Amino acid sequence: MSSSSCLSDLEQGAFAVIGSIPSGDASMTRLRELGLLPGTRIQLIRRAPLGDPIEISVRGSLISIRKKEADLIKINLS
Amino acid sequence: MPDKSSEDSNTPSSKSSEGMIFALVGNPNCGKTTLFNTLTGLKQKVGNYPGVTVERKEGECFLTHGEKVRIIDLPGAYSLNARSPDEAVLRDVLLGRRKDTPKPERVIIVLDASNLERHLYLTTQILELGIPCILALNMMDVARERDLVIDFQALSESFGGIPVIPMEASKRKGITELKQSMAQAEMPTSEFRVPFPEEIKSGLKSSWNALKTSGVLVNEGSLLEPLYLLSDHDPTHYGIKNKQMDAIHDCQNKLANQFPGWEDKLVAARYDAIHDITQKAIRRPDEIESTFTDKLDAVFLHPVWGWAALLLILGLLFGLIFKVADGPMGWIESLFAWAGDWVTGRMNEGDLRDLIVDGVIAGVGGVVIFLPQILILFFFIGMMEDTGYMARIAFMMDRLMSRVGLNGKSFLPLLSSHACAVPGVMATRTIDNPKDRLITILVSPLAGCSARLPVYLLMIAVLVPSDEIPILTKVFFLLLMYGLGIGGAFFFAWVFHKRLLKGDGAPMILELPAYKKPAFTAVLWHVWERTRIFVRRAGTVILGISILLWFAVTYPKSDNPDPSVAMEYSLAGKVGKMIEPVIQPMGYDWKIGIGLIASFAAREVFVSTMSIIYSVEESEGIEPLRDRLRSERKADGTPVYTARVCLSLMVFYVFAMQCLSTVAVVKRETNGWKWPLFQIAYMTITACVGALLVYQIGGMLGYS
Numbered sequence: 206m207s208s209s210s211c212l213s214d215l216e217q218g219a220f221a222v223i224g225s226i227p228s229g230d231a232s233m234t235r236l237r238e239l240g241l242l243p244g245t246r247i248q249l250i251r252r253a254p255l256g257d258p259i260e261i262s263v264r265g266s267l268i269s270i271r272k273k274e275a276d277l278i279k280i281n282l283s
Numbered sequence: 284m285p286d287k288s289s290e291d292s293n294t295p296s297s298k299s300s301e302g303m304i305f306a307l308v309g310n311p312n313c314g315k316t317t318l319f320n321t322l323t324g325l326k327q328k329v330g331n332y333p334g335v336t337v338e339r340k341e342g343e344c345f346l347t348h349g350e351k352v353r354i355i356d357l358p359g360a361y362s363l364n365a366r367s368p369d370e371a372v373l374r375d376v377l378l379g380r381r382k383d384t385p386k387p388e389r390v391i392i393v394l395d396a397s398n399l400e401r402h403l404y405l406t407t408q409i410l411e412l413g414i415p416c417i418l419a420l421n422m423m424d425v426a427r428e429r430d431l432v433i434d435f436q437a438l439s440e441s442f443g444g445i446p447v448i449p450m451e452a453s454k455r456k457g458i459t460e461l462k463q464s465m466a467q468a469e470m471p472t473s474e475f476r477v478p479f480p481e482e483i484k485s486g487l488k489s490s491w492n493a494l495k496t497s498g499v500l501v502n503e504g505s506l507l508e509p510l511y512l513l514s515d516h517d518p519t520h521y522g523i524k525n526k527q528m529d530a531i532h533d534c535q536n537k538l539a540n541q542f543p544g545w546e547d548k549l550v551a552a553r554y555d556a557i558h559d560i561t562q563k564a565i566r567r568p569d570e571i572e573s574t575f576t577d578k579l580d581a582v583f584l585h586p587v588w589g590w591a592a593l594l595l596i597l598g599l600l601f602g603l604i605f606k607v608a609d610g611p612m613g614w615i616e617s618l619f620a621w622a623g624d625w626v627t628g629r630m631n632e633g634d635l636r637d638l639i640v641d642g643v644i645a646g647v648g649g650v651v652i653f654l655p656q657i658l659i660l661f662f663f664i665g666m667m668e669d670t671g672y673m674a675r676i677a678f679m680m681d682r683l684m685s686r687v688g689l690n691g692k693s694f695l696p697l698l699s700s701h702a703c704a705v706p707g708v709m710a711t712r713t714i715d716n717p718k719d720r721l722i723t724i725l726v727s728p729l730a731g732c733s734a735r736l737p738v739y740l741l742m743i744a745v746l747v748p749s750d751e752i753p754i755l756t757k758v759f760f761l762l763l764m765y766g767l768g769i770g771g772a773f774f775f776a777w778v779f780h781k782r783l784l785k786g787d788g789a790p791m792i793l794e795l796p797a798y799k800k801p802a803f804t805a806v807l808w809h810v811w812e813r814t815r816i817f818v819r820r821a822g823t824v825i826l827g828i829s830i831l832l833w834f835a836v837t838y839p840k841s842d843n844p845d846p847s848v849a850m851e852y853s854l855a856g857k858v859g860k861m862i863e864p865v866i867q868p869m870g871y872d873w874k875i876g877i878g879l880i881a882s883f884a885a886r887e888v889f890v891s892t893m894s895i896i897y898s899v900e901e902s903e904g905i906e907p908l909r910d911r912l913r914s915e916r917k918a919d920g921t922p923v924y925t926a927r928v929c930l931s932l933m934v935f936y937v938f939a940m941q942c943l944s945t946v947a948v949v950k951r952e953t954n955g956w957k958w959p960l961f962q963i964a965y966m967t968i969t970a971c972v973g974a975l976l977v978y979q980i981g982g983m984l985g986y987s
Contacts, residue, residue, distance in 0.1 A: 228544030231366070231516040232790045237550040238362045239792070240401050254586045255682035258691075260795060265398045267576070267795040269678050271685070274790045 210282070213259065213275035215249040221280040222246050233277070240264035241278065302343070302351045305465065306387035308373065308409060310402050311359035312671075312796035314421040315393045318452040319356040320805050322462075327356075329812050333383050334521060336954050337372045338712070346466040347459070355387060363408045364514035364546065366789070367715040374511050375521055377412055380501055382522070389470065390416045391461070396426040396433060396449070397797070399565060403557045407477060410442055411507060415470035418447045419461055424454075425797060428575075430568035437564040442473040453802055477556045479506070483538075483545045487513075490534040497530035499523055513538060514546055517717075576671075576797045583675050593679060596672070597698065600663050604702045605733070608655035615655070619648030638833055646829020649885050650821060650944055653703055654814070656733060660699050660706040661813045665806040667695070668713065671798045681791060687773045688780025690716065690791040693723040697772060700730035701765075704945045705817055708952055716789050722779045724952055725962055728945050729772040729938065731765040734886040738936045739764055741890050744909040746929040760933070767937045771969070820951055821944040828884045828943050836881060836892075847898045855880055869935070869971065870928040870978040872917070879935075884943040886936060927981030931974040939970035 215221055223245045227233045240263045241247070250260040250267065258271040309315040319327070323342025332339045340356040357376055358369035365371040372381070379386030392409055394402040399420075410416055418438070420426075426433065439447040446464040450457030479487070487506045494500050494509050502508045512520070513535050520528065538545055582588050623640045630636040667673040673695060681691030692714045700707030707727045714720040743760050834854070841852035850856050859876030866876050874896050882889035890908070893899075897911045915923040940946065940963045949959040 228547045229539065231546075232792075234364065234514075234546045234550065235361070235366050235792060237547055238364065238404060239794075240404075240554070242551055242554055250580075251584060253678050253682060254584070254589050255679070257682045257685075258678065258791065258793070260584070260678065264400045266401050267797075269674075269681075269791075269793040269795055271681070271791055274792075 210280060211276050212247075212249070212261070212278040212280050213272045215280060215282075217249060217251055219282070220246060220248045221282050224279040224281045226278050232274070236270065236274070236278075239268055240266070241268075247280075302353045303389065304353045304355065304385055304387045305344075306376065306390045307354060307356045307393060308377070308390055308405070309359060309393035310361055310395065310405060312794065313359070313393045313395045313402065314452045315356065315359060317802055317805055318391075318393055318419065318421065318450070319354065320802075320808065321452055321455060321458055322354055325808070329816075331951075331954075332372050332381070334954065335368050335372060336712070336952055337368050339384070344462075346462045348466065350466055352465065355384065360405060362405055363511045365511070365517065366515075368517075368717060369715065371515060371517065371521065374515070377409065377414070378502060378508055378511065380508075380522060387414060389465070390414050391419055391465070392416055393419045393421050393452075395422050396420040397422055397429055397431060399431075399433070400557060400561050403560065404553060407475060407553060407557060410445075410473040410475050411477070413472055413505075415472050416442075416445055417461070417464050417470075418442075418445060419452075419457070420447060420449045421452050423449045423456075424451050429571075432566040434564045434566075438560070441560045441564065442475045444471050445473050446470070453800070477549075477553045480548055480552065483542055483548060486538050486542055486545065490538065493530055493534055494527075497527045499527040499530065509534070510549075574797070579798050580675070580795075583672070584678065589675075589679060593676065600659075601702065603663075604656050604659050608659055611655040612652050615648070615652050619644055619651070622648075634837070637837065638830065641837075642830050642833030643826065645891075646833070646884070647822065647826055649829075649888060650825045651818075653705075653734070653944075654818075656702050657706050657817065658810060658814060660702055661709075661810040662806065664695065664699060664706060664710050665809045666801050669799070669801040669806055671796045673713065674793055674795045677793055678795060681793075685791075687777040689719055689722060689776055690714070691793065692791075693719060693776075696723050696727055697730055700727040700732060703732050703734075704728040704730065704942065705821070705948050706813070708945065708948045709813055709817070711952065716791075718780075718784050718789075721784065721953065721958065722776050724949055725779060725958065725965075726772040726776045728940060728942060728949075728962070728966065729768050729775065731768040731937070732886075732942075734942065735764070735936050737887045737890045738882075739933055741893075741905060741908065741912075742929045742933045744905055745912045745924050746926055748909070748913070764933055764937050767934065771938060775965070775969075816951070817944070817948065821947045824943055824947040825884060832881060832884060836877075836895075845898065847896050850877065850896055868979065869974040870925070870931045872923060875932070882941055884941075886939075886941045889936070921987070925987050927978050927986050930981065931978040934977050935970045935974040937970070938966055938973050940966040 212221070212223075223241055223243050225243055226237065226241060245263060248262040250262050252259050253269075258269045259275055260267055260269045307315050307319050319340065319342065322344045327340055327342035330339050331337065337358055342354050342356070344352050344354050346352060355376070357373045360370040360373045362370065363374050363377070365374050375381045376384050376387070377390070390409060392406050394406060406418065420433065420435070433449075435447045435449060439445060448457055448461045448464055450461065452458070484506070487509055490513060491500070491506055491509045494512070499512070500508050512531055520531070523531070542548075583592050623644045626640050626644065627636065630639070664673075667676070676695055677691030679691070680694035684691055684693050693711075696707045696710040696714070699710055704727050707730065708724050711720045711723045711727070714723060739761055743757050746760065747756050832855075835858070836850055836853050836855045838854055839852065841849050843849060843852070855877050856873070858880055859873040862876050863873040866879070871879070874893075877896060878889045878892045881892040893912070894908055897908065897915070899908045899911050912924045913922070917923055946959045946963065949962060950956060953959065
């Protein structure tokens, strides 16, 4: 069973596969360079104590991004 | 060969052009700086790249058989598609685009072996530039802990047989092997290339033609230079003329229209190629165990324990600053007092003696006294950066800081500024977004630094004498002033974010590096470097201004031996009287005017100046001066230092810049006089308006 939603909706500790990420945007390109590509498996490690930003694990590194950007990244739950 | 045509004779590189030039390159947090320190020992020169505030480090290293080589530590970067001034410098040096730095002949790429996939991204970009490279696989211990098995042979073969050296730079493991590899006369150049998709290749070729015509390219025949110039969306490019910038924008638009998302396609192609390599060269464990970092983060980023830990650590920091620094500050004070007495005893009475004792020694002493605090702050900031905790603070505070348009990385500089704005401003280097960094620098001096404390304490003492009113009232006023400073900093950050500075809303992307044991020597070296820069920069400015101020309060001389009369007669006294009409609406007389002028270089000087003006011995503590101020009367017999005057003065010191050390550091960190002058202007205007409002509204409310 799989459903589609965005990265910011992911629950703490849950895994997902990136479905799509906006293209042609310089800052989103940087996220791609850090390894967030369509098809990449990621885990939401935690939300910051104040609720934003979120911490994700991608390709062995821990990266923090804000909800605003995470809203734009679509994921597939597996 | 080293670039002998290097034009800037001040850069360290042109002084000794012997020795092969190696560049150290890598992602942030790959242990590059530790390796640089190990290779060069303390033989390094630290400065700025001309035109930008990016740290330039160069050092010497002797290889196994005594061959001398030069090593440039290039700024940490994630990609040659630059997104920050640091990354732009890396790109420009590696492409040979910077006149001040010769193009490196060889590159040592430092990788975090426990995170190879991500680190191979930058690595493969650099291999394509055609410079002979050595791969230094650092942090092998972490990789082993995570049960990663790396096939060095396979990795080397993937890149055409280039040297691959496993290392643990923090434990000096692998250094000998690296040096042997560096000493090799011949080194293979990797033929590794990530193929361009055909249509993008044709697009880049036509861009190449246009850019070549504009004269912006320095390399022949490579598509990589146009690629990396076009993928940088920052409008400030080093060494590029406006016309050439137009050509770049032109090409950028064309490419974006013809091939939407072309950069993203290149990223995907590169990660595909990297995937093929890691399949061959790395074996990962089936199950991932929770790491040391995971366990620590479970506490440090916990919704409850995280705050407790943060409060504890910051409490410890400020406890150290205000308690531990107290002793050394006292010693420094006595040392300068002794030096003053020593000179007084050795020299004949006269202006020269006064200049040395009251101008030079007192002026420099007034700045040096803050060194213990500054050292402790530098040390703590260095430790937090080195261990990885700094990124956690940014993660926790980001939400709060984003309210005023800043990001979490601005928190620590702002907080540090509550002890002293000098290390606060210098710590803004960790903020990679230039707009956020500038805003943080601009508002940092609003935080209630420790030089304001003597002024606040004196004014509160005059306002609420301790024998009449409970101590809590005093604490209330003190906290009110600190709150006003914080509120002011946030307010102006918000204003600058909204109105003053244009800039793309670059998203906050923060890497949370694995925790590691701090490298003490490296941190101490860092503290030493920072302190040296501060003392040299601020020291010279402070010395000059101290001498000028001394002249202002000394000349022209009066025949009257009473120092307070002499001061009235001096230039400062005349200026104080001249500005009296201007400061009168704020509630000040010309004597306070002298205090404001004299404390322009350093806030705490206000107290000593008032002591001189009212002929009160300062050494007897705050009480005599307090009583003297309380008894001061205007011509009509009403007191000068009423409640609203005291409050007005405190508000003035909350907002006024009044600190030349900070001005000197801001000038260095913003690369010119524009921003420090703007800062003096906006802070002084706010201070005057704030003081005016307090005094006038206080009057309307019926306070005397």
